[in-house]
Amino acid sequence: xxxxxxxxxxxxxxxxxxxxxxxxxxxxxxxxxxxxxxxxxxxxxxxxxxxxxxxxxxxxxxxxxxxxxxxxxxxxxxxxxxxxxxxxxxxxxxxx
Numbered sequence: 505x506x507x508x509x510x511x512x513x514x515x516x517x518x519x520x521x522x523x524x525x526x527x528x529x530x531x532x533x534x535x536x537x538x539x540x541x542x543x544x545x546x547x548x549x550x551x552x553x554x555x556x557x558x559x560x561x562x563x564x565x566x567x568x569x570x571x572x573x574x575x576x577x578x579x580x581x582x583x584x585x586x587x588x589x590x591x592x593x594x595x596x597x598x599x600x
Contacts, residue, residue: 510588
């Protein structure tokens with residue numbers, strides 16, 4: 505996701521009146537950090553779950569975390585905006 509997309513996604517989360525599973529999926533993908541074991545993430549075909557791919561070439565489908573519930577929205581928006589700022593900084597470093 506590009507930096508602007510992350511800010512747009514944060515705005516979308518803020519405006520939600522109730523938790524939204526489809527947006528939870530987008531947030532989980534946006535905040536994914538590859539590791540030695542979990543190497544990739546993608547939505548399932550319906551956009552209702554996330555599929556994690558592992559280093560051993562296996563994959564598993566899961567419900568996304570509840571990123572958009574009332575108790576989590578503020579933290580979710582903060583995390584998305586932090587990721588956007590970090591990407592923007594990395595892009596600037598690459599330009600210099």
